[in-house]
Amino acid sequence: MQYLVAAGPSSSLLGYNTLRRVPATTTRTPLVKARCHSALKQQKPSVAVTLFGTGFFLGPLLDGLHSRVNLVIYQSASINIGPLHTNIWVPFLLGTFYCTVGLIQLYLDERVFNKVQEGSFPKTIASFILLVLFIELSAEIYKAGVADNIEAYILFAAAEFIWFFLDRTWLGFTLACIVGLACPLAEIPIMK
DSSP: OOEEEEOSSOSSTTOOOOEEEESTTSOOOHHHHHHHHHHHHHHHHHHHHHHHHHHHHHHHHHHHHHHTTTSSOOSSSEEEETTEEEETTHHHHHHHHHHHHHHHHHHIIIIISOOOOOOOHHHHHHHHHHHHHHHHHHHHHHHTTOOHHHHHHHHHHHHHHHHHHHTOOHHHHHHHHHHHHHHHHHHHHHHO
C-alpha cells in the first residue's frame, strides 16, 4: 500500500513543502506521481523568489569574503561599504544564479529522477556554514600566495569532502562540476 505524507511547514530555508514516501521501498503509482509534481509546481514561484532573494542578499556578503583580500577587484560600478567591496551587478547576478541552479536541481529531481528529497533545516545550516568556510578558505589561500595549482588541489579536495558529507549523489557531483567550471569563466567579463 502506498502512502504520501506531505510534511507541514518546511524545515528548509527554501520554504517549500517537502514530500516523502512511506514506506520507502514501494513504487509510486501515476496518481501519486501526479500529486507530487502538482504540489511542487504550485510551490515553484515562491521557491524561485526565495532562491533569488537569498542570492540577492547573501551573495554580495559572500562575494565580500573574496574582495576583502583583493581576489576579486571590480574596476567599474563597484560598491564599497566598510569592508564590503562588491559590484552593483553582483546582487542581481547571484540572485539569478541561485534561482537558476536551484530550479534546475528541483526540476531534475522531480522530472528526470522522479524523487523529491526531504528538506532538513540542520542540513541547510550545515551547507551554508560549509559554503562560507569554503569561500573563506579560498580567500585565505589566495592571501597566503599559494601557487594556483596547489590552491586548485586544496579546493577540489575540500569540495569533495563537502559533497561526500552533504550530498553523495551523482547529480549533485555533476552539477557542482559544471558550476565549478562555468562560474569562474563567467566572472572574467564582470571583473573587466
